[in-house]
Amino acid sequence: MTPGADGPEARPGETGMTEGSGMTDGSADETKNRRGKVDPRLLELLVCPLTKTTLSYDAGRQELVSRSARLAFPVRDGIPIMIPDEARQLGEDE
Amino acid sequence: MTDAPRLFDRRTVAARRRRAIARGRPEDAFLVDIVAADVAERLATVSREFPTALAIGGPTDALARAVADSGRSHRVLRADLFAAGPDGAHPADLVVDDEVLPLAPASVDLVVSALTLQWANDLPGALVQIRRALKPDGLFLGVLVGGDSLTELRDAMAAAEIELTGGVSPRVAPMGEVRDMGALLQRAGFALPVADQDRLTLRYATPLHLMRELHVLGAGNALAERRRGLTPPALIGRAAEIYAERFSDPDGRVRATVTLVSLSGWAPHESQQKPLRPGTAKTRLADALKTTEIKI
Numbered sequence: 556m557t558p559g560a561d562g563p564e565a566r567p568g569e570t571g572m573t574e575g576s577g578m579t580d581g582s583a584d585e586t587k588n589r590r591g592k593v594d595p596r597l598l599e600l601l602v603c604p605l606t607k608t609t610l611s612y613d614a615g616r617q618e619l620v621s622r623s624a625r626l627a628f629p630v631r632d633g634i635p636i637m638i639p640d641e642a643r644q645l646g647e648d649e
Numbered sequence: 650m651t652d653a654p655r656l657f658d659r660r661t662v663a664a665r666r667r668r669a670i671a672r673g674r675p676e677d678a679f680l681v682d683i684v685a686a687d688v689a690e691r692l693a694t695v696s697r698e699f700p701t702a703l704a705i706g707g708p709t710d711a712l713a714r715a716v717a718d719s720g721r722s723h724r725v726l727r728a729d730l731f732a733a734g735p736d737g738a739h740p741a742d743l744v745v746d747d748e749v750l751p752l753a754p755a756s757v758d759l760v761v762s763a764l765t766l767q768w769a770n771d772l773p774g775a776l777v778q779i780r781r782a783l784k785p786d787g788l789f790l791g792v793l794v795g796g797d798s799l800t801e802l803r804d805a806m807a808a809a810e811i812e813l814t815g816g817v818s819p820r821v822a823p824m825g826e827v828r829d830m831g832a833l834l835q836r837a838g839f840a841l842p843v844a845d846q847d848r849l850t851l852r853y854a855t856p857l858h859l860m861r862e863l864h865v866l867g868a869g870n871a872l873a874e875r876r877r878g879l880t881p882p883a884l885i886g887r888a889a890e891i892y893a894e895r896f897s898d899p900d901g902r903v904r905a906t907v908t909l910v911s912l913s914g915w916a917p918h919e920s921q922q923k924p925l926r927p928g929t930a931k932t933r934l935a936d937a938l939k940t941t942e943i944k945i
Contacts, residue, residue, distance in 0.1 A: 597726065597742060600701075600756040604749035634733055636744045637751035640660065 593619075593630055604637050618643070655770050656823070659748065661871040662768045663731040669867030670708050670734050678709055678866055684763040684792045684909065685715035687847070691790055691913065692719040692761075699759035699788065700724060705747055706763035708734030708867070716761055726757075730765045747775055752782035755916075759783075762791040768871065772825065776837035776914075786918035789839065795825040796846055796908030802859065805892035809884055818876040827910050839914025840921050847909045852902045856892035859905050860885070 598612055603621035610619040610628070618627040619635055626642035628635060636642075684706075692715075702722035704713040707729030717725045717739060726742040733741035745751060747765050760779050769775045779789050803821040810817045827846040834842030853859045863869060897903045915921060935942035 594742070596724075600726075600753055601743070601751050602753045604746065604751040607754070634741055634743055635751075637749075638663070638731065638744060638746050639749060640663070 593633055593635060597635070601635060601637070605639055620645070620649075655873045657768050657770050657871050658873045658875075659746065659768070659770070659871075662867075663746070665864075665869050665871060666708070666731040666867040669865060670732050678711075680866065680907070681706065681709055681711045681763060683849070685711040687792060687909070687911065688712065688761050688763065688790055689715040689719050691911070692716065692721050695721065695788065698722070701757045702726065702759035702761065703728055703752065703757045703782070704761050704763075705745060705765055706730065706761075707741065708732070710734075710737030710739040710741075712761060712763045713739040716759070722759055747778075750775070750778040750782060752778075754781050755784045755787075757782055757784065758787045760787070760789045760791075762789075762793075764792060764794060766791055766793040767795060767822070767825065773833055773837055776833060776839070780838050780914070780916055783916035785916055786920060787916040789912070789914050789916075791912040792909050793825065793912070794907060795830075795910035796827060796848065797906055798824050798908045800906055801892060801896040801904060802856070802888075805856065805888045805895065806884075808891045809888035813881075813884055813887060819872045819874050820870055822870075822872055824908070825910060827908075830910055830912055834912055834914040837914075838917065840917045840923070842912075842914040844910060844912050846911065849907045849909065851905045851907060852898065853905060854902060856889040856903050857885075859903065860889075 592614070593612065598610070598619075601610055601619065602608060603610055603624050603626070605626070606621060606623040608621065608623045610621055612618075613620055613627070616627070617630040619630060619637075620627045621642075622645075624639075624642075625645040626639065627645060628637055628642045630636070699722045702716050702725045704716050704725055705728045706712040707727070710727060713725050713727035714737070716722055725739070727739055728743050728745045729741045730745065730747060733744050743751075747762065748769055748771060760783060762779070766772060766775060776789075779791075783789060799821050806820045807817045810820075827844050830844035831842050834844065851859075853862070893903055896905075933942065
């Protein structure tokens with residue numbers, strides 16, 4: 556467990572740049588453009604985080620829909636975002 | 650989900666995490682590397698396979714990679730907390746909030762969690778959800794920040810705040826104690842629960858370097874009862890002075906304690922060792938001890 560203890564020590568001169576590096580953003584998004592579809596085997600494991608009931612996958616809208624929670628969880632670049640705060644509330648007619 | 654007092658503002662935890670990923674350099678999250686190495690080591694001592702594993706953590710691929718490299722599991726799902734970090738060699742498979750785990754019951758064989766559970770408002774609840782996601786005889790390995798972590802920062806901030814404002818506000822989160830963790834695992838229904846801890850002393854050029862690193866890690870103050878708004882520069886400056894006075898080494902660098910609490914537990918299965926029911930012994934204790942039994 557010792558190597559990490561040197562971690563912060565190893566870059567005393569560099570740390571001053573950490574805050575400035577915010578300008579070189581975008582890379583986080585660019586790296587994700589590699590997949591569009593969710594792995595069907597992953598879908599088998601997933602349930603609604605709030606009600607633990609099954610989800611249905613809407614490939615067109617790229618959403619995982621929880622009927623019981625009335626929420627649609629977004630799938631971004633093939634990655635299901637299972638965060639209730641980021642889910643879309645289902646409309647009356649859905 | 651619960652009426653228990655909310656210690657952490659989870660939206661703030663999420664926002665800090667996203668910001669750290671977007672603007673910081675998550676590869677600086679060296680603690681994740683330490684924890685991933687630790688998990689790999691623990692996994693190496695378990696002589697069985699876990700076909701499907703879930704690695705809850707991020708923001709880097711270190712944990713998922715460590716589990717995959719262990720050879721114990723041929724399918725490792727990387728679940729990043731609140732936001733997907735950089736791909737690395739093992740891109741994120743899903744994004745989760747570990748207080749509301751989106752996993753079907755008995756769906757995975759191994760769950761590892763790195764440096765996420767210290768922000769749980771309801772740790773027993775989070776552990777129960779992990780246990781339910783595990784198949785019988787599935788394993789959970791988790792590491793969280795706890796014990797007397799950042800005790801130096803807590804002291805320095807409190808001393809500076811009393812000096813400048815005459816009071817204190819919550820700035821460093823309370824930490825879980827290892828002695829409580831074994832009981833929590835048991836309460837959550839894990840068999841053969843084990844909790845232990847590892848104390849690290851990190852050294853920084855100045856206290857400000859430590860504070861900056863906490864922000865890079867997305868570990869800024871997310872306490873629900875925190876004082877809102879910007880922390881006055883004078884307070885940070887005075888806290889840094891006090892920190893340097895009290896906690897520096899002869900070479901001028903400052904120390905910071907980080908205690909990593911490691912948890913492990915198994916989803917119950919009949920094959921596991923368990924105590925026999927009282928009165929079911931087939932051999933007399935006196936015989937085993939080669940002595941004579943004295944009736945009382």
